[in-house]
Amino acid sequence: MSLDIKKIPAESFERVHIDSSQAERITKPSLSFWQDAWLRIRKNKGAIASIFILVFIIIMAFVGPMVSPHDAETQTITHANLPPKVQGLEKLGIFDGVGTLAGKEVDLYEMKKVDTYYWFGTDGLGRDMFSRVWEGTQISLLIAFVAAIIDMVIGVAYGGISGYYGGRVDDIMQRVVEILYGIPTLVIVILMLLVMEPGVTAIIIAITLTGWIGMSRIVRGQVLKFKNQEFVLASRTLGASNGRIISKHILPNILGVIIINTMFTIPTAIFFEAFLSFIGLGLQAPDASLGTLINDGYKLIRFQPHILLYPSIVLSLLMIAFNLLGDGLRDAFDPKMKD
Amino acid sequence: MTKYIIRRIVYMFITLFLIASATFFLMKALPGSPISSASKLPPSQLAVVEAKYGLDQPVPVQYAKYMLNLAKGDLGNSFQFKNASVTDLIMNRLGPSVLIGSQGLILGVAIGILLGMIAALRQNTIWDYGSTLIAIIGISIPSFVFATLLQYWLGVKWGLLPVALWKDGWMSSILPSIALAMGPLATASRFIRTEMIEVISSDYITLAKSKGASGFEIAFKHAFRNALIPLITVLGPLAAGLLTGSLVIEQIFAIPGIGEQFVKAIVSNDFSIIMGTTIFYSVFLIVIIFVVDVLYGIVDPRIRLSGGSK
Numbered sequence: 001m002s003l004d005i006k007k008i009p010a011e012s013f014e015r016v017h018i019d020s021s022q023a024e025r026i027t028k029p030s031l032s033f034w035q036d037a038w039l040r041i042r043k044n045k046g047a048i049a050s051i052f053i054l055v056f057i058i059i060m061a062f063v064g065p066m067v068s069p070h071d072a073e074t075q076t077i078t079h080a081n082l083p084p085k086v087q088g089l090e091k092l093g094i095f096d097g098v099g100t101l102a103g104k105e106v107d108l109y110e111m112k113k114v115d116t117y118y119w120f121g122t123d124g125l126g127r128d129m130f131s132r133v134w135e136g137t138q139i140s141l142l143i144a145f146v147a148a149i150i151d152m153v154i155g156v157a158y159g160g161i162s163g164y165y166g167g168r169v170d171d172i173m174q175r176v177v178e179i180l181y182g183i184p185t186l187v188i189v190i191l192m193l194l195v196m197e198p199g200v201t202a203i204i205i206a207i208t209l210t211g212w213i214g215m216s217r218i219v220r221g222q223v224l225k226f227k228n229q230e231f232v233l234a235s236r237t238l239g240a241s242n243g244r245i246i247s248k249h250i251l252p253n254i255l256g257v258i259i260i261n262t263m264f265t266i267p268t269a270i271f272f273e274a275f276l277s278f279i280g281l282g283l284q285a286p287d288a289s290l291g292t293l294i295n296d297g298y299k300l301i302r303f304q305p306h307i308l309l310y311p312s313i314v315l316s317l318l319m320i321a322f323n324l325l326g327d328g329l330r331d332a333f334d335p336k337m338k339d
Numbered sequence: 340m341t342k343y344i345i346r347r348i349v350y351m352f353i354t355l356f357l358i359a360s361a362t363f364f365l366m367k368a369l370p371g372s373p374i375s376s377a378s379k380l381p382p383s384q385l386a387v388v389e390a391k392y393g394l395d396q397p398v399p400v401q402y403a404k405y406m407l408n409l410a411k412g413d414l415g416n417s418f419q420f421k422n423a424s425v426t427d428l429i430m431n432r433l434g435p436s437v438l439i440g441s442q443g444l445i446l447g448v449a450i451g452i453l454l455g456m457i458a459a460l461r462q463n464t465i466w467d468y469g470s471t472l473i474a475i476i477g478i479s480i481p482s483f484v485f486a487t488l489l490q491y492w493l494g495v496k497w498g499l500l501p502v503a504l505w506k507d508g509w510m511s512s513i514l515p516s517i518a519l520a521m522g523p524l525a526t527a528s529r530f531i532r533t534e535m536i537e538v539i540s541s542d543y544i545t546l547a548k549s550k551g552a553s554g555f556e557i558a559f560k561h562a563f564r565n566a567l568i569p570l571i572t573v574l575g576p577l578a579a580g581l582l583t584g585s586l587v588i589e590q591i592f593a594i595p596g597i598g599e600q601f602v603k604a605i606v607s608n609d610f611s612i613i614m615g616t617t618i619f620y621s622v623f624l625i626v627i628i629f630v631v632d633v634l635y636g637i638v639d640p641r642i643r644l645s646g647g648s649k
Contacts, residue, residue: 182354184624186583187617191365194605194613271481278483278587279602298487298591305491312484319479327475 033252040332047328050321057318061141064134069116071131083121083306121306123296132288133310139289140315143203144269150208151269152262155215162216163223164246174220177213185210189272193281203282207272215261222254256333263326267319274315290315344633351625358621363405366610367398414615425615429597436589436596439512440581443519448577450520451527452567458528459535459566460558470528477525483587486518490591515592522580526573534566571635575628582620 031039041047065071120129162173189206196202226232232249240248270290276282277291278298290311297308396404408415414425451474458470493514538544539562547561582598589599597616604612 178350179354179357182350182625182628183358184579184582184621186579186586187358187620188361190605191362191613191617195365195368267479274481275483275583275587279590280606294484294487298483301487301491308487312487316480316484319481320475323475323479 033255037256037329037332041328044328044331046324047332050325050328053317053321054325057137057314057321058141061134061137064137065131068128068130068134070128075127083304085121120310121304123304123307129307129310132293133290133314136288136290136293136311137314137318139200139283139287140270140273140291140318143200143207143273143289144266147204147207147211147269148262148265150204151211151215151265152258154208155212155261156219156258158212159216159219159221160223160246160250163220164227164242164250166224170220177216180210181213181217183210189276190281193276198282198284199287200283203273203276206276207269211265211269215258215265218257218261219254222257223250226250226253256329260326260330260333263322263329267322267326270315270318270322290318340636343636347629347632351629354625355618355621359406359409359618360402362614362617363402366614367401409618414618415611417609417611425611428600428612429615429619432595432597432600434596435512435594436585436598439515439519439588439594439596440585442512442516443584444523444577444581446516447520447523448527448570451524452531452570453528454524455528455531456535456558456563458532459539460554462536467532470532474525474528477521477528480521482518482521482584483591485521486515486588486591489514489518511592511594515588515594518588518591519581519584522584523577526577526580527570530570530573531566534569535562538562538566568635568638571631571638575624575631578627579624582624 120133123129123132158173158177162170162177188210192206192209193202196205227245227250232245235245235249273282273289274291274294277289278295280295283289283292293311294308294315297304297311301308405415412426414429417423417425417428454470454473458467461467544557544561547557552561585596586598586602588594589596590602593599597619600612601616603609604616
């Protein structure tokens with residue numbers, strides 16, 4: 001059923017003018033960089049799950065030792081090597097404090113006349129594994145975050161200066177990097193730890209010693225890409241200072257890359273700390289990190305698998321979550337994927 | 340290309356020189372001394388021992404001597420193992436390390452390539468997600484955690500394979516190789532997936548398809564070959580990862596390799612073994628990265644033009 005156009009009153013039509021002032025109107029609501037990234041990361045199930053896992057682990061790292069009725073340091077020799085036991089779950093046949101002793105399954109809590117609960121069991125000195133695991137997580141996270149931040153600051157500053165000022169400065173700085181880049185991280189980290197007093201600071205210094213190089217190379221590349229673009233030239237023409245150009249024009253543009261890189265530095269730092277502690281170069285007792293806990297547990301794996309199990313699970317979850325989140329952020333910040 | 344190679348070789352030597360010097364002075368700065376447990380000796384005896392190892396000379400002289408010997412390929416003698424030469428100590432232990440390292444690398448890269456191809460060809464299906472999951476786990480779970488799990492379940496609980504000690508010949512190398520393979524597996528599979536997806540969407544694949552080539556033929560004959568080339572670039576980081584892994588894996592499985600000896604030397608303050616192994620590792624990694632870069636320039640002409648600016 002077609003309408004006869006002539007029957008429609010002329011008043012219902014309106015002449016359309018080309019309004020040049022409207023030509024550049026933005027119809028889509030303008031999204032900031034962060035809103036845009038958030039919209040995309042929200043769709044990434046793995047990244048969202050990782051955020052929840054990370055928040056949970058970080059909260060537990062601080063709340064865990066407080067919640068547990070036992071603290072991490074107290075050694076109760078009579079309570080040594082107890083398997084995990086949790087209120088409520090014990091009736092289901094799991095976490096009921098039953099362990100093997102001389103090849104037989106016995107309720108070790110009953111045998112040792114322990115009437116309290118150790119959620120993750122105890123270690124060889126009767127210390128509560130639940131508190132120890134979360135305090136270890138705290139230390140591991142602390143090392144990882146501090147190392148990542150130091151890497152970021154040095155890397156961004158070095159790469160930024162080298163890329164922005166270019167010329168002879170860049171030449172010299174890049175030759176230095178080229179030489180340092182050839183030094184295997186593992187070797188330098190082990191050597192430094194041998195010389196320094198073992199402890200959290202030593203590990204952080206050892207990890208950051210070569211850690212910033214990757215960041216500096218990426219930042220330099222990005223700065224080189226942006227500093228010759230028109231908007232920077234325009235800003236310079238208008239008389240903006242170097243400081244203003246860097247902070248207002250270049251930094252916001254490379255922020256995504258910096259964040260992604262930092263997200264991948266954190267799991268690397270966690271791994272290195274655990275690795276060093278595992279080969280005996282890391283923290284020394286009584287300090288405990290996830291790495292030292294795993295090392296302790298490894299020695300007793302045949303008899304007390306629970307001592308190895310919980311720190312390993314937390315460490316693996318942390319690593320998986322940071323890697324997944326890093327992946328998600330990379331997809332979210334990647335301008336190539338913008339629609 | 341020749342200019343690029345020469346430049347890289349020069350840098351290689353500068354890096355090595357720096358590492359060797361740093362190693363030497365750091366070792367000198369160490370609190371312990373390899374003969375500190377012999378301090379019960381009367382001073383006259385102690386002086387004899389020190390003179391024997393050249394420890395009585397001023398540090399610059401020791402340094403010059405050390406660097407000269409190094410240039411000749413002599414890494415000095417061990418304090419611990421009855422004066423055995425460090426070069427010999429390292430060479431004697433090379434076998435097991437090379438065996439598990441190469442087995443781990445080959446196994447990991449082969450399975451990784453397979454997983455990556457499956458993921459790329461069946462993009463956004465359960466196959467893809469499965470292989471991504473394996474890759475994430477492989478990257479995330481530290482090799483020493485994975486190794487202890489393998490040891491506990493396959494070795495202790497089920498008794499399938501030898502748990503530790505290098506006594507059952509090749510059988511003993513299976514578990515450590517699997518533990519080492521996880522890293523290369525994860526890296527290779529993710530890398531191949533990205534590359535394959537990129538290659539598959541290129542024009543010549545569409546052409547092959549329109550000419551009626553079978554899916555299998557396209558995947559293996561056309562796409563795979565080009566996706567494989569960039570894999571060379573990750574060989575450097577992979578080798579570094581294998582080295583790191585071997586330190587703990589050899590410890591866990593009690594394998595008489597270089598890594599195990601290195602960790603023991605760290606504990607017992609055996610300077611010359613630590614220095615020797617450090618330099619050995621550095622040479623190994625630096626040469627691999629160099630070979631990889633040159634190889635890549637030869638295989639992929641697009642890189643050659645830009646002449647080494649990374």
